[in-house]
Amino acid sequence: MDKTAFEAEPDVIRVRIAVSDRSDHGQITVVTFETSPTTQFQFSTAADATHRYLIDDCAKEAINAVKAANTVRADDWFENLVADICVRLEARGLGVDRLPAADVELKFEIDLRSGVLVGRSQALHPFAKADDAITRGVREAISKAFDPAVETLLKALKVQISAGEHAEAARLITENENAHLAILSRHNGLLDTICQIDRSKLTQELRIALQRVLITFAGNQSREELVGDDAEDLLREDIGLDHEARIYLQTFIGVAAIRRGRDEYAISTWRGLLRTPGQITARQRGWIWRNLSMALGNDEPEAIRAAENAIDAFLEAGDKREAAKSINQLSVLLEKTEPKNALQQYDRMLTVISRNGVMDDEICANIFHAKALKQLDSGDPGEALQSAKAAIKVREGLIGVEEALLSSMHLAAICALNVGLEHEHLQIDAAIKQLESQLKSGHFKIARRVQSLLVCYKEDEARELLREVEGKSDELFAGVSIAAAIKNPNLTPIQRIGKLEATLRELEQRKVHEDTKYPARLAIAQILRDEGEWLRAAKWYYKILECSHMNILVKQLLIDTLWQAKEWGSAATFIKQELDAVGDRPGLLYAYGISLYEDGRYSDAVKALHDALRLADRNETLQEKIRALRDQALDRGGTIMPRTTPISPDAPVTLDYIGGVLSAFRDFISGSERMGFWHKSDKAKDYEWISSPERHGQKLLRAFAKGHFLDRVDEFEELWTGAGRLDVLLKFAGGLSIIIELKMCGFRYSSNYAASGETQIRHYMRSRNVHVGFLIVFDARLQQNGEKLLVGATNSQDTIDEILIDVRPRVT
Template structure:
């Protein structure tokens, strides 16, 4: 008999008292809860005062103890016989997860999680070793041609259980079952063994090995159920895919789906997933992504969280490579869907795992894009979603690592230190898996200044290869190559070549690291062209990896690849829109290519995102001024529209005036469109959260008009500025041979410049025209009024024999403060 009570006071639980009766007699045990050791000693003292008399039953003794607690102002309640409630969720593969929830207040939740994580790890390890022993027994039977006995041993329930727990089959076990001569078995046993061989090949991802058994099984069609035929067709499709026979594989997958009414959702998900892979391999991305999404949804609904992650990530990684913003959007859609599902579902272990994984990947993309606030939010969500799960210590450790990194990037040093402490505590108490131990051995052996012990290195490599983990093997080769780069670059290249042979394309993070190291080695060897090629390939694999762009851009510059430099810079700003260096590179390259309009737009973007550094801002402003002149010079001009000076000598004066008037109207209209389309922002600045005119906006307007007219009018026409006349100065004065003069006056209107002030320019212009004996004048109004644009001005003012034409240019800011 065992009865347990939690002893409490108002400030919380103190200890657990267990009353135990067994063959050794009656016992009482006191288990202090967290930080309550002193009060627990008081409970022990009280219990020692109670005498267990002969003849008293255990229940009478318990009642005496409880009365003693009452007398001393302690409360109590009977509790469950266990400290923790454990839920486990197993799945095909190496990742088994679960939760451990304390049943008693004050019991450490971490202790339960650690115990269960350790239990899971031991279960998997023991299962794997047991399978190796089974394999040796099978091989001994096969050598003696005792095929039926070997087959029967493989059918043992303990073998099935161990396969389930280990999540993989040792290679020696696969070799053993494939050495059983199937033709020596009864038909029913042969069918069963062939199906089991297909399953083992699926677990170990050695699909091609299953082809002959799959084809034989399909020949037995009449004796197999439809769900079995479905899975056989999947296995055959997988075998064909592994040989890159994609069309044949697609045929078998689609044949399987024709039986979908009889097939469960989990199996259908595999068919959709495999079709997605085939379509992707054939370049049919739209159809592939649709199939992957169907597979992910089906798996998630059936609780297969690991496969759901695999399917969703196939979609997300595609978009991450070409359209990172779309990848983030799809991630958010999946996350929102899972949050709803989690809130409406009582069985949430698998959902929490998938959700936490997607949050983590969202954080990784944001971190690569240097959007650290978003990255932090995503990593926090990932941590809080998964921190109660057991069996995924490596994933939680990675999340804590990233939280330290992004908090440092945000300048939040105290919070970064807090997460670093949590990471340290987590690593201290987490279960040291075989993967973890190997990673630590790599770091100890390879990240030191001392000479590497070749025997220890060979031993480490052997242990890494035994794990059959691509991630671990790549990590080993990368760490080794990093160590060898400076002194033995050729040997480092061999390590990277080995990494590239590990189907690394399926692991973009590791693939990029390998390519970066290739590029680094090429630079050491002074093979810059090859280094450039490797960096380009790294960007193709992972376009969101921002730190690659400055490297490839400046290497392109060093190699004189101007077109490529521009292409990479344009890709850079698609990923990192507020990078001033990238915009400056784009502006400079467009200027070199003789495209001043595009150069001007790039430098404007650079100025908009430039840090508050007077030197940087002045540099960009100088570039803007330089290309502005080029823009005006390159504005499309039809030379036939030049007024022909020689023709004026033979034309009546009225006709000459009309020709010039028409040409000037056309030019001023063209100028209006250029300013409105490209240069409106140049007249505004932001100050204390408000939009205001730049300093001396009329000067800026005059500068643009002069630049435009001097590049657009006939070379024989003089365009003068600030010509003194009486007590005033004309903004623009044009002299056209053989003696025709024009006066242009520039005025701002709105945002502090009243319309009355602007209209005063009519009288002012007329006065200038009188003094210069002009009959044609122009008022160019840069109008910023929000509601009254153009109001109060006539298109043409006829003043006796003089005409003043008005040109209104809309330079309203998107949100001006008013008229």
């Protein structure tokens, strides 16, 4: 190679080409041509001898052609010369491609509020390859560029404050360069040190300058409570503030008040600002509405409206990132009452984000990851796996979010295992180990040691891990502390709870996210369950669900814990809230029915179990359990309640109304109860009637009638006629009486047997002087199903209606 680099010179022009030998497996050689005032023309290449000779030869031919032409050199002579060389190379059978000035483009974006610096390397032509290691090194250099300057500034401030030179410290931090450094810094110690400057020892002008820096710095770190008083001072005394700045300060003061526990003050402040929306910019409205939504809490309907208003305001302002964050706030609010809608908000966030840069890519990856967590919590690992893989796909190639990429990969591995995709789980786990090895990730290396500690506890290893995580990740601290508490064999249950509660107190002081506290709370609840302290365990499950509304595992544990405690009413109340949120589901309705039954609310239990039976049509095992419990509820006096509001109890019952109720009973039995009349043993070739099917039908009729007629049935008398036949006499409010006969038909019951019910009804009509009756036939005839059985007597004063209920166990 003739040259390895060019010195930076003015007016240097360079052109690069890729020369490929089509006959040599596509071997690529990069050639760089250069011209400058000091060097008229030269080129450099790393080609081998053969290619070097061809390039040299073509270059000489082109130069000689220029000399032979003996013309005045044009302004574009260099471009023409390179073009001629390319033509000659192609004539020799070589491929030539023009290349851009660089091989790889590095892009970086920083979020000033979070301090996250994200980058991506992108190859600019097909012959280049992006090098993530180089990009990672550049990012690390950028991220650490502020460190020495921040440490120097911090040291100088501490010296001046210790010496009582508060004015000098304030002047130092308010200098433009240092002020910008402080605002861009994520150094918590720097903010704490600046707050130690005694404002009372400053002139008004210097104090106002310091307070402006402090407020911006604290806002970027979400530590508004430290300087809330400064914001109030600035609002009162800085007459140079414009209207927009004053709105910002009032909003800031509200946030500081929230962090100090003065919620009502903050809410009143923000509501006051929103009374004159025309005087506030759209972006400021967005911040105020979202702050208001977060302050109001999950149980306030106004909170949802405020979140929606925040979304609209940020979109109006063109701030799609903040609009997406507001959608996330809306999703949190909907988790308890509308979990399905809450999940849909993640798709809405993805629609809002424009993907115009690497930071937008990371935001989208965060959304996919968060969606996967919620889907896993809500018991849908298959969908969670797809969302986690989407997060991985977006994060691959991003520099600066490798820990987040590993987190998404771990999540995907867990989801794959839950779905039963063992092979995919192993593939993802192998990729995780490879990436951890490349990155030398200390975070996940410690995480694996914590996992090992949970499998095989070692006291020395636990102490060493606690020492290593001190002052580092809150999640790792929680993981090690919890493992030490629950796996140390020398601890009693009381001691375990004590250590877990100490861990929670430490996490509270660190002001960690509620998700970080979840494992400790869950561990305490489990220990209490193991000790038989059911109600105390339930309190911890309730506490978890206050922050994690969609966690299906905790919901199941809570229901079981309430059952173990015999708190059937509390269990029913909780399950009803879940049904209101997620809609009717057979398993949940069955659990609701169990709770109601054990609580002694038999009619409510019958209704819940009937609804469960209707939805469990493809699960025979569950159907059998539901029917068995429903029948027990009926035996204990439960009734089948109507879906519509019954008429006034004072209104007389008419024959039309009775006919309508019995028609509804027909539909009820045929629709979801028909298989309750049948059983089929393993050795039997066909279905058989259950024992005493008439009695089963009568029990269902009695419950259904009580549920619909309520107190308007004065008497429900059973009339035994021998040989298993059963009549029923019903007397209603208003004086109307009817007789009902139940008959089975089909399989071992003949049509003649069923039709004989007419004779039985007439017998009782004469003895009771009641001339209105109904013959209800549970019709299992396969060939003649639905065909009338009664002929009807002539010259009779009796009125007998026939109701055929289709209870065929099979069609053919």
